[in-house]
Amino acid sequence: MDLPLAPLLAALDLVSAVSFAATGALVASRKELDILGFVWFAVITGVGGGTTRDLILGEPVFWVEDPTPVIACILTAIVTHFAAHMMEYRYRYILWLDAFGMALVSVVGTLKALDAGAGVTVAIAMGVITANVGGIIRDTLGHEPSVILRREIYVAASMLGAAACAALVLSGAGREAAALAGFGLAFTLRIVALWRGWSLPAYRSRPGRKNPPTGF
Template sequence: MTALAVLDYASVFIFALTGALVASRAQLDLVGFVFVGCLTAVGGGTVRDVILDRGVFWVAEPSFIMVATAAAFCVFFTAHLLESRLKAIFWLDAVALAVAVPAGVAAALGMNALWPVVVIMGVATGCFGGLMRDVVCNEVPLVLKQGELYVTCALAGAASSLALLSLGQPLGLALIGCATVTFGLRAGSLAFGWRLPVYKSRPPRR
């Protein structure tokens, strides 16, 4: 199994958990759990593969859908055991982001894409599944929450992988660096309230 496949399986499983947890907050049925879990799990990778004009990963290997479905089933029967499902969503989503961004970077590098495309594919793979999940479940998308570090984490992680590669580091180390930066920033936002400045309207000058 390739490194990209391992990253894809890991991100699919963890993102599916977050999707199913969001479905539990919306009080959906089992089919709803599976739908939202699978949408979250494969959404970012699908956008990535379509843009890169490569075979969509879960179409070529349907076992990804089976993994996402299994995760959704697990959450359906165990979500009530969690003290705070919202907190679990935030932290699982942070882990999934840290896995999905390197997967997007690796896929783009495998297609010999230029560096701006590599960064964008890292961001897309990490962010679009969660965005679809939140829109479908009528939640405020995490990627758009006021001042919260999310897309910034993906962007910084993808850029750090390119910086490490430019310094002559091997791909594996660059992807680990990408995951570390992505998770570190997202965890800091959740644990310590790290935020970006937001636009505040002002009255027009006379």
């Protein structure tokens, strides 16, 4: 295949920033914030995960050199501010977009970590961080329960996608194939989980023995 891969990846990268930003801006709309609140939530959700990844890896933060993703998030915020009611109505498309973005950045984060010389554990962690930290900050600032407090298949999908991608790269598969397989796994898992209402089993506290601990 002879697709021009770099511009394709850049375009996909923007799609995932925009999809994350849209979920951030929709939180701002539920809180009935002003336009700058929309921008904050969109930008933090859109680039928060990748920023955390780059800081931990010790790499230059990706949007400092080329702020296109930030500008895309700001535009998403502005569009959402004027069209949030339409987007709420089409929330299922946002969920698809968000699943697409999550699956994409899970493998992008993993590949970036491997390129930076990280081992497999760190690479998977970076995929998970890129996909989830933006949303966690969004929900913490918006006083909503974040993905780590819900039992949706979201963190799990990004982790399995990142793991598949890392395992394939380390076992000598081509990067494109590894990325595509990891992306496909994460995306499919998330979409099927949304469709079927899957969730992970919760820890249920057992009734303890009598005489529960009374502190120290």
